[in-house]
Amino acid sequence: MDLGLKDAAAVVVGGGRGMGLASARCLAEDGARVAVVGRTQAVLDEAVETLARCGSPDAVGLVADTTDADAMQRVFDEVGRRWNGELNVLINAVGPDAVGTFEDLTDDQWRAAFDGGVMGMVHCVRSALPLLRNAEWARIVNFSAHSTQRQSVILPAYTAAKAALTSVSKNLSLLLAPDEIMVNVVSPGSIASEALRGWAASVGVDGNDPYALMAAIDEHFGHPAHLPRAGSPDEIGPVVAFLASRRNSYMTGANVNVDGGSDFT
Ligand SMILES: NC(=O)c1ccc[n+]([C@@H]2O[C@H](COP(=O)([O-])OP(=O)(O)OC[C@H]3O[C@@H](n4cnc5c(N)ncnc54)[C@H](OP(=O)(O)O)[C@@H]3O)[C@@H](O)[C@H]2O)c1
Numbered sequence: 001m002d003l004g005l006k007d008a009a010a011v012v013v014g015g016g017r018g019m020g021l022a023s024a025r026c027l028a029e030d031g032a033r034v035a036v037v038g039r040t041q042a043v044l045d046e047a048v049e050t051l052a053r054c055g056s057p058d059a060v061g062l063v064a065d066t067t068d069a070d071a072m073q074r075v076f077d078e079v080g081r082r083w084n085g086e087l088n089v090l091i092n093a094v095g096p097d098a099v100g101t102f103e104d105l106t107d108d109q110w111r112a113a114f115d116g117g118v119m120g121m122v123h124c125v126r127s128a129l130p131l132l133r134n135a136e137w138a139r140i141v142n143f144s145a146h147s148t149q150r151q152s153v154i155l156p157a158y159t160a161a162k163a164a165l166t167s168v169s170k171n172l173s174l175l176l177a178p179d180e181i182m183v184n185v186v187s188p189g190s191i192a193s194e195a196l197r198g199w200a201a202s203v204g205v206d207g208n209d210p211y212a213l214m215a216a217i218d219e220h221f222g223h224p225a226h227l228p229r230a231g232s233p234d235e236i237g238p239v240v241a242f243l244a245s246r247r248n249s250y251m252t253g254a255n256v257n258v259d260g261g262s263d264f265t
Contacts, residue, residue: 004246006031007057010089011079013066013124016043018193019143020093021050022237027244028056033083035060037075066094066120076127087131089244092121092142098157110157117161118168125172132181139244140183142169146257148187149264152221166255173253182252184243189259190217191231226261
C-alpha cells in the first residue's frame with residue numbers, strides 16, 4: 001500500500017532507537033525525509049545511516065532533550081529552515097523512565113515522569129504547530145502505553161503521565177480538527193525494545209526470547225497479552241506509519257492498542 005509519504009517532511013522525536021526508530025524506518029522506506037531527535041549524537045548518527053539506507057532522501061539527526069522547551073524550539077526552527085517551513089509528520093516516541101510504587105516514588109521522580117512523559121510532548125507540538133499548519137497535510141502520533149488501561153503497582157507515575165499524554169492528545173485532535181490535522185495515540189503492549197530488554201536483563205531474563213520476556217512481564221507487572229510473547233518494535237512501526245500518513249484520512253482522536261491482545265478496549 002502506498003502511504004503517500006514520498007518526500008513528506010517528518011520528525012520522529014525519540015527516533016534514535018526502539019519503536020521510534022522502527023516507525024522512522026517505515027516512513028523512510030516510503031520515501032519520507034526524516035529527522036530523528038534524541039539526546040545522544042552517536043545513537044542518532046547510527047539511526048540516520050539506517051534511514052538513508054532505507055531510502056530517506058534527507059535524513060538528519062538533531063540532538064535535544066524534550067524536557068527543554070528552548071532546545072525543542074531550536075529543533076523545529078532548524079526543521080523549518082531545512083524543509084521550507086513545512087512539516088507533515090510529527091511522531092513523539094519519548095517516554096519517561098519511572099519505576100517505583102506509590103510509596104517509593106519521590107516528588108522529584110513524579111515531576112520527572114510528567115516532564116518526560118507529558119511536557120516533552122507539549123514542547124514538541126507547540127514548536128511544531130506552525131510548521132504543521134503550513135503543510136498541505138499533517139499528522140501527529142503520540143506514544144502512550146497499555147499500562148494506562150491495566151494498572152501495575154510499580155508504575156503509577158509512568159502510567160499517570162501516559163494517561164495525561166493520551167488525554168492531551170485527544171484534546172489536540174479536537175483543537176486541530178478544523179485544520180484536518182489528525183492526532184492519534186498508539187498504546188503498545190510489551191515490546192522488546194532496548195529499554196525493555198535492559199529491564200529483562202536486570203531480572204535475569206533473556207530479553208531476546210520474546211516468550212521468556214512475556215513470562216517475566218506477567219510475573220513482575222501482571223500485564224500478559226493474549227499472544228504468549230512480547231512484540232517487537234518492527235510490529236509497531238507499520239501501524240504508526242499508517243496513522244502518520246496521508247493515507248490515514250479519517251482517523252483522529254483514536255487510541256490504538258498494539259499489544260498482542262488484551263481485555264481492555
Ligand atoms: N517498550 C515497551 O514495552 C513499551 C510499552 C508501552 C509503551 N512504551 C512507550 O513507547 C515509546 C517508545 O518506547 P521504546 O521502548 O521503543 O523506547 P526506547 O527504546 O527507550 O527509546 C526511547 C528513545 O527516546 C529517546 N529519549 C528518551 N528520553 C528523551 C528525552 N528526554 N529527550 C529526547 N529524546 C529522549 C532515547 O534516546 P536518548 O536516550 O539518546 O535520548 C531513545 O532514542 C515510549 O514512549 C515508551 O514509554 C514502551
